[in-house]
Amino acid sequence: MYRSIRISGPRLAKSIFFRSLGERGNKIDAGHTRPWGHLITVAWPNADGSYHHALRTVLSAGHLHARLLAATGALGLTFAGTVPVAAQEGVEILNVSYDPTREFYREYNELFNAWWTAQGNAPVTIQQSHGGAGAQARAVIDGLEATVVTLALSADIDQIAERTGRIPADWQSRLPQNSAPYTSTIVFLVRQGNPRGIEDWDDLVAEGVQVITPNPKTSGGARWNFLAAWAYAERSGLDPAGFVGAMYRNVPVLDTGARGSTTTFTQRGIGDVLLAWENEAFLALAELGEDAFDIVVPSVSILAEPPVTLVDGNITSDAQRTAAEAYLQHLYSPEAQALALSHYYRAWDTSLAAPDDVARFPDLELVTIADFGGWAVVQPEYFGEGGIFDQIYEE
Amino acid sequence: MPDITLSRPVPVTTEAPLIRGLLIGVALIFVALFLFAPLVTVFVEALRQGWVAALDALRLPDALAAIRMTLTIAAIAVPINAAFGIAAAWAITKFDFPSKAFLITLIDLPFSVSPVVAGLMLVLLFGANSTLGGWLIANDMPIVFAFPGILLATLFVTFPFVARELIPVMIEQGRAEEEAALTLGASGWRIFFTVTLPNIRWALLYGVLLCNARAMGEFGAVAVVSGKIRGETATMPTMVEMFYNEYLSVAAFTLAAVLAMLALLTLLLKSLLEWRHADLLAATRRH
Numbered sequence: 147m148y149r150s151i152r153i154s155g156p157r158l159a160k161s162i163f164f165r166s167l168g169e170r171g172n173k174i175d176a177g178h179t180r181p182w183g184h185l186i187t188v189a190w191p192n193a194d195g196s197y198h199h200a201l202r203t204v205l206s207a208g209h210l211h212a213r214l215l216a217a218t219g220a221l222g223l224t225f226a227g228t229v230p231v232a233a234q235e236g237v238e239i240l241n242v243s244y245d246p247t248r249e250f251y252r253e254y255n256e257l258f259n260a261w262w263t264a265q266g267n268a269p270v271t272i273q274q275s276h277g278g279a280g281a282q283a284r285a286v287i288d289g290l291e292a293t294v295v296t297l298a299l300s301a302d303i304d305q306i307a308e309r310t311g312r313i314p315a316d317w318q319s320r321l322p323q324n325s326a327p328y329t330s331t332i333v334f335l336v337r338q339g340n341p342r343g344i345e346d347w348d349d350l351v352a353e354g355v356q357v358i359t360p361n362p363k364t365s366g367g368a369r370w371n372f373l374a375a376w377a378y379a380e381r382s383g384l385d386p387a388g389f390v391g392a393m394y395r396n397v398p399v400l401d402t403g404a405r406g407s408t409t410t411f412t413q414r415g416i417g418d419v420l421l422a423w424e425n426e427a428f429l430a431l432a433e434l435g436e437d438a439f440d441i442v443v444p445s446v447s448i449l450a451e452p453p454v455t456l457v458d459g460n461i462t463s464d465a466q467r468t469a470a471e472a473y474l475q476h477l478y479s480p481e482a483q484a485l486a487l488s489h490y491y492r493a494w495d496t497s498l499a500a501p502d503d504v505a506r507f508p509d510l511e512l513v514t515i516a517d518f519g520g521w522a523v524v525q526p527e528y529f530g531e532g533g534i535f536d537q538i539y540e541e
Numbered sequence: 542m543p544d545i546t547l548s549r550p551v552p553v554t555t556e557a558p559l560i561r562g563l564l565i566g567v568a569l570i571f572v573a574l575f576l577f578a579p580l581v582t583v584f585v586e587a588l589r590q591g592w593v594a595a596l597d598a599l600r601l602p603d604a605l606a607a608i609r610m611t612l613t614i615a616a617i618a619v620p621i622n623a624a625f626g627i628a629a630a631w632a633i634t635k636f637d638f639p640s641k642a643f644l645i646t647l648i649d650l651p652f653s654v655s656p657v658v659a660g661l662m663l664v665l666l667f668g669a670n671s672t673l674g675g676w677l678i679a680n681d682m683p684i685v686f687a688f689p690g691i692l693l694a695t696l697f698v699t700f701p702f703v704a705r706e707l708i709p710v711m712i713e714q715g716r717a718e719e720e721a722a723l724t725l726g727a728s729g730w731r732i733f734f735t736v737t738l739p740n741i742r743w744a745l746l747y748g749v750l751l752c753n754a755r756a757m758g759e760f761g762a763v764a765v766v767s768g769k770i771r772g773e774t775a776t777m778p779t780m781v782e783m784f785y786n787e788y789l790s791v792a793a794f795t796l797a798a799v800l801a802m803l804a805l806l807t808l809l810l811k812s813l814l815e816w817r818h819a820d821l822l823a824a825t826r827r828h
Contacts, residue, residue: 240770245786288686
């Protein structure tokens with residue numbers, strides 16, 4: 147039987163291994179840590195609390211875990227009894243991810259573990275590492291022992307596959323939707339009231355407008371930004387290299403990752419417009435106040451597909467492989483898709499999502515990476531050593 | 542005896558009171574603006590949502606793991622560097638051998654090399670793409686993106702502190718006392734413990750305190766080799782950055798405040814020792 151404790155603020159920890167310390171609170175064994183705190187009394191839903199209803203409450207509320215227990219309880223799936231401590235020894239997953247997924251995976255890891263243990267498995271210790279996608283791929287190539295990688299674009303995973311052989315070359319066909327369980331696009335975040343009157347890509351090359359975007363060499367999001375601007379120029383009959391070059395001349399700071407750019411724009415107050423992942427822009431609004439920034443949707447953008455895959459060469463045991471595969475596959479479950487939607491990603495399955503989470507996304511014309519010939523062509527041609535980005539940036 | 546009226550002495554070796562006041566004022570404003578204000582901001586931000594929120598933030602498993610990591614790294618790195626620093630200073634100042642100047646330059650190398658470069662050197666040396674690194678990883682002894690890498694990065698960056706503090710003091714003191722002990726028949730260890738060590742203890746203490754402060758605060762080199770695994774390879778400085786990037790500014794600034802307090806504690810300890818042993822200190826050292 148699961149117990150939850152509150153470790154701080156809204157943060158909860160849960161485990162089946164529970165010890166009461168009397169006056170001093172309660173301690174649980176959550177795998178690699180043993181936090182302590184006060185026991186949470188789980189509120190069970192009423193008789194009418196259907197699975198969908200319960201889950202929706204879960205996803206729209208902060209107290210994800212306690213409610214999730216309620217949801218699984220409503221399904222009658224709660225795993226009763228205690229598993230011997232020895233049985234849960236050691237399955238660990240290290241998820242090496244890119245910048246804006248921090249909040250999503252923090253909650254997804256809890257959701258996965260709750261589902262995984264409800265299937266009768268021992269809980270998995272999931273560790274997270276975040277940074278610019280290119281830099282993260284570089285770290286995996288240099289020996290960071292990722293079990294799964296969840297990066298911003300397939301070119302980064304291709305790099306790992308090519309340079310280390312730890313991922314098979316056909317990795318992208320192993321999971322549905324090009325191995326992208328959620329997608330996003332690129333939008334503009336501007337300061338409240340849009341004082342610069344930025345409406346579309348051509349406003350970004352205007353004199354004196356400061357554009358914030360990360361470095362395409364290290365950030366996956368930045369490469370999507372670059373290609374979206376390129377696509378706009380092509381469609382408008384402009385010279386793409388000249389247009390994108392003019393845009394980058396308006397960039398005062400090139401951060402290494404998307405989150406660095408977001409903090410540069412939102413917290414350090416630099417720049418007039420941030421080219422951001424759509425999910426990152428919505429998150430900034432949610433975290434920093436709707437009255438501080440506005441989202442501007444350009445006429446054309448790009449369908450960004452952040453893919454996930456298993457790093458086969460780093461798998462140490464069958465148990466770890468099984469858990470890691472389930473970890474990735476469960477991203478496509480209706481529950482996880484609803485969670486992705488609530489974290490402002492565009493997901494495929496909206497069956498369990500709150501209507502508000504789905505309705506939020508504006509319709510806009512999206513080009514795809516296939517229009518550019520795929521990442522295998524784009525990566526060396528545009529972002530490789532001496533590629534188009536280098537030529538533009540040197541000018 | 543003629544009657545002499547003593548007028549109030551006019552100081553001739555100093556500036557007019559106005560200029561003095563102005564200079565002192567500028568200095569104070571500078572200190573307040575560039576040292577005090579940023580430090581206070583850290584504490585203000587940490588306590589923005591009250592003491593309870595700040596203390597709760599410190600109980601986050603990731604924050605606790607980062608604090609544990611940083612203290613462990615410092616507890617290992619500082620004694621090692623103290624031992625090697627003493628050995629290096631002893632060899633350089635008490636003996637003559639060729640290429641001594643070159644050795645001193647080598648000891649200074651970590652000061653002049655950017656910490657990021659130091660981190661990258663470790664990645665190149667022990668990363669999966671080098672022969673050595675590949676073998677170590679294949680045999681389940683990863684160096685980079687694991688504890689040993691962070692320790693090595695810290696050791697490299699903090700290496701010069703102890704030796705650099707000791708060398709000038711030991712040069713100044715010369716080797717006459719050691720030679721006297723030697724003629725009296727003392728063994729090497731005896732000379733070290735009864736003659737050399739008491740002479741250098743203050744310099745050693747400074748070196749150790751500075752080394753400790755840097756070991757706990759190092760960011761650049763550690764960030765390159767840490768792999769940013771939360772709760773596993775994150776030290777306090779890297780965790781501060783992670784929290785900040787995740788909009789957890791109370792947690793970020795609370796951890797930063799703890800780091801600052803550890804530094805202040807180090808300084809306080811140093812001042813306290815100086816104050817208690819002021820006379821001894823005056824005899825042996827001029828800091």
